[in-house]
Amino acid sequence: MLDIENLGLLGVFIAGAIPWMEAIAVVPAGILVGLDPIATVIAASLGNAITIFLFAYFASNIRARLINRRVQKGKSAEVAKLDKALKAFDSYGIYGLAVLGPILIGTQFAAAAAVTAGVKPLRTSILVTVSMFLWAILIATAMVVFDIKI
DSSP, X not given: OOOHHHHHHHHHHHHHHSTTSOHHHHHHHHHHTTOOHXXXXXXXXXXXXXXXXXXXXXXXXXXXXXXXXXXXXXXXXOOHHHHHHHHHHHHHHHHHHHHHHHHHTXXXXXXXXXXXXXXXXXXXXXXXXXXXXXXXXXXXXXXXXXXXXX
């Protein structure tokens, strides 16, 4: 049977899987509402990891759809977040993009940009996921150590 804690963790998992709702944003929210920090990091990271792998493996399809949708709406074909991610890749390489992606452009766009730039999807997925997980742990640890509450 699902109790309130498990429902909260399910919500954290789902929110972590939503693009633009990074695990590093969901983790503090989960901890602030009273969820277990370790379980929150795991749930948010697993949800986020799923979309990282999907964006990495379907990067070209996702990019084409985003561009087509923008063009159909009469907008420019440029996708600002993806362009920003590609510039970050050019500046910092895959390791820099993996480390900075979660806080600057989002993990999914970091993964898509790396693959678009030529990095293999599995390597990209692993590097971006590990970085996101480390960021989530760092944020959760800081919240617990400094006793940050509502």
